[in-house]
Structure formats: C-alpha cells, structure tokens
Amino acid sequence: MTYPPEIHNTASVDTPITEQGDWPELLASWTDKQLRDGRQNILNDAILTFEKIMLERALHHTHGHKQDAAKRLGWGRNTLTRKLKELGIN
Secondary structure, three states: OOOOOOOOOOOOOOOOHHHHOOHHHHHHHHHHHHHHOOOOOHHHHHHHHHHHHHHHHHHHHOOOOHHHHHHHHOOOHHHHHHHHHHHOOO
16 A cells, blocks of 8 residues: 655654644645646545554554554554554554
C-alpha cells in the first residue's frame, strides 16, 4: 500500500504537531492539488494515511502498549489489531 507523499508524515514521531503547521490547511492544499491533478479515490488515500499516522503516534506515545493505544484512539483491541494488519504496521 502506497501512501500519498504529499500528506505522509515526514516529521519525527517526537515532533509536536504545532511545529508542523496547521494540518487542516495542509490537508486542504493536498486535496486541492489532488483534485486539480484529476486523481481518483483521494478520500480513501487520505483516510489510510491519517489512520496510519494516528496509530503509529499512539503506539509511540504508549511505548508500544497496544491496549492503551487502542483506548486512546477510541478503538477496541480487536480493531487495533485489524488496523495494524491492514496498514502493514508491525
């Protein structure tokens, strides 16, 4: 699965989001570019990238404790396990 490079998180997992800019504005710019370029399925691409970044950050924050990461994301443990597989996260 390839994630759109324009919105893939290139910052360190320790970099606070406030230092990376206003993510809704970045998302809006990315969306405008995808629409101008005539790309298809952009919502699915964005959702997959968003989930991957959120899951990786939650696992980093909880030092790999999956149950705590799932709780912080508002998911059950089974959902987290399924998402790890779907997103190719070890």
